[in-house]
Amino acid sequence: MENYDIIIVGGGASGLCAAVESAGAQIGVRVALIEKLPRVGKKLLATGNGRCNLTNTSASAKSYNAPDFAFGAMSRYGAESTVDFFGELGLLTVCDSAGRVYPSSGTAASVLDVLRFEAERLGVVVMCDTTVKSAVYEKGLFLINGALSAKRLVLACGGKASPAHGSDGGGYVLLESFGHSVTPVFPSLVRLRTDTSFVKPLKGIRAAAEIKLEIDGKISDDAEGEILFTENGLSGIAAMEVSRAVPRLKDRQSCFAVLDLLPAFSYDEIFERVRETARRSPNLLVENLLNGILPKRVGMAICSGISGISLSKPASSLGERLIKAVVSEIKAKRIQVTGTNGFGSAQVTSGGAELSEFDCRTLQSRLVGGLFVCGELLDIDGRCGGYNLQWAWASGRLAGKSAAESLLNQKEQYLR
Ligand SMILES: Cc1cc2nc3c(=O)[nH]c(=O)nc-3n(C[C@H](O)[C@H](O)[C@H](O)COP(=O)(O)OP(=O)(O)OC[C@H]3O[C@@H](n4cnc5c(N)ncnc54)[C@H](O)[C@@H]3O)c2cc1C
Structure with missing residues (x-):
């Protein structure tokens, strides 16, 4: 059994951000990122017709179907914070007249690369070609595929849109195995x-x-x-x-x-x-x-x-x-x-993890302590123009940070 502090399932936009944010939150935290495809970030490379429209300067909680819930992540990691975050990772961005932000290189690969290199720099263990088929919670630990264990689990599996990029709805099955409900899902931006x-x-x-x-x-x-x-x-x-x-x-x-x-x-x-x-x-x-x-x-x-x-x-x-x-x-x-x-050619999934079962300030489950969810897996979606990736970054960062903070809090309580 390989043991980690935090395991993140899904190496897409939100999962990569969760990995970077959690590994960067405290020294020594052991983070693993599990991706079923041979490489992380396949969908990211296809975004914005290969240019990656990574956020929109007018994005706010109101840009989404559930503004009150979205506020938790967007108030902390809004569009400006996204541009700063990527700037710190070395990405230069440009903004068009409609507020759409793109990498100055004009290629989505730049966005993926800065995230990959940062995850590597912070010591995140990336496991590709690995599908998480089972996740159970036992005695304070999450057991993944019977082979890995973690104190905290972040689900970042995406929705059902564009399954060729890895998001085939498998995340809903994992969520349901923890007793969570999933609202009806529909193809959107299609x-x-x-x-x-x-x-x-x-x-x-x-x-x-x-x-x-x-x-x-x-x-x-x-x-x-x-x-x-x-x-x-x-x-x-x-x-x-x-x-x-x-x-x-x-x-x-x-x-x-x-x-x-x-x-x-x-x-x-x-x-x-x-x-x-x-x-x-x-x-x-x-x-x-x-x-x-x-x-x-x-x-x-x-x-x-x-x-x-x-x-x-x-x-x-x-x-x-x-x-x-x-x-x-x-x-x-x-x-x-x-x-x-259908979902095959949709950009986004509308519907997903039932929001009332999560704390919007941390994205932690209200049913299973230590379980966090982010990205499109949640019942949050927005319009074209950078809003969906913005949600993926913001929620991924919040879930990653919250998972790391909750570990730290637990440690402090133990020492007291
Ligand atoms: C063609 C296209 C263009 C787009 N362009 C834009 C754009 O320009 N701007 C914008 O804002 N939005 C865009 N979007 C939407 C945006 O890409 C998504 O909203 C965003 O990627 C969602 O991020 P996520 O991390 O939640 O999920 P995803 O990016 O879908 O990542 C989920 C990852 O989890 C992995 N995974 C799933 N299940 C498992 C499992 N059981 N075990 C291990 N790994 C698993 C998948 O392989 C995948 O890599 C576009 C979408 C598409 C399809």
């Missing part, structure tokens, strides 16, 4: 599946748009940014942003994505432009009428969806009523949403 009549012909086209998610006639969420038309729906940051509510739809609830394909212009401005184009060039075919304001295929798809409009007729065939119909479609194109893609 492609929307829609009625295909409008999107399929536009497959591969990207547009800067505003997207509103309308459920039973009420707007439930909205986002502005890039959308990408796909064979069976909508992708791109803006579409993924509003995906959170879709897997939770109840039977017979209606759901539409409402696209504003020219958010920078008002209805009246677009109307004037289109009417003027039709007036100046009455022989221009309708299929080319919107070429100056939208990608040609998008313009054609808009016009061809309106009854009474023929693409092969001249622009002069459109009266004011039909031009208004065209502009209305540009400003509020309604596309029926039928669902989302």
Whole structure:
């Protein structure tokens, strides 16, 4: 039996931070990090399209689904603290106009490397190719796979999103083996599946748009940014942003994505432009009428969806009523949403470890003393833009620090 003070299960974003924070908290603490894949941080390398959007300067507890709980970690390790933390490890970062922070190298490998090297410097024992299949608590010790023991255990196994990067929901099984509950989990930040009549012909086209998610006639969420038309729906940051509510739809609830394909212009401005184009060039075919304001295929798809409009007729065939119909479609194109893609292509899991069973100030279990949980395994998720990694860093650091502090407190009590 190999004995450690603290064992961390999961070498992703939150687990690496927990390892660094706990090993750095006091001299001599023996920390092991267990990762099932051949290397730690595989998912990190894929984040931000390989650039790793590691935090967002506007991130706060309110950026998450459970702000009161998130406050515990975010008040101590917010976005500024994340930038300082990585700065101390030698990472230079840059920030874009939307507050998204990236490594100055432009590559996620830099973020992973500084964490790996720091864990090594602090003497963390990293065990890869090792899946934790069982964890039991006996007489003050956690026994892992019947071969390792630890005084404190930190679960940092991630959720179910993107299982190719190691997070396949196995962490929920470990949590449940300790008597913890797990709320229903859903894929989030994921492609929307829609009625295909409008999107399929536009497959591969990207547009800067505003997207509103309308459920039973009420707007439930909205986002502005890039959308990408796909064979069976909508992708791109803006579409993924509003995906959170879709897997939770109840039977017979209606759901539409409402696209504003020219958010920078008002209805009246677009109307004037289109009417003027039709007036100046009455022989221009309708299929080319919107070429100056939208990608040609998008313009054609808009016009061809309106009854009474023929693409092969001249622009002069459109009266004011039909031009208004065209502009209305540009400003509020309604596309029926039928669902989302699954966990395989989701970036984040929504749902997870039941928050009321953990102390948000330490991330320690209220059911099993010495058990800590962090990262996406908890029922916390946020929007695109660096918020999810921010949660992983903040919660990982808090869990790691709390685990080390609780060891120290125990030692002091014993000595007294
Ligand atoms: C393609 C993609 C791009 C993304 N881009 C961004 C971005 O730019 N910015 C952002 O903020 N967020 C982004 N995210 C989300 C972000 O990566 C996650 O929220 C974050 O990585 C969660 O960290 P975690 O430590 O909780 O879990 P993970 O990073 O999933 O790590 C969990 C680790 O635990 C290991 N593990 C699981 N079970 C066991 C077990 N039983 N035994 C041993 N090891 C185990 C896994 O192999 C994995 O390495 C992206 C996600 C994806 C999929």
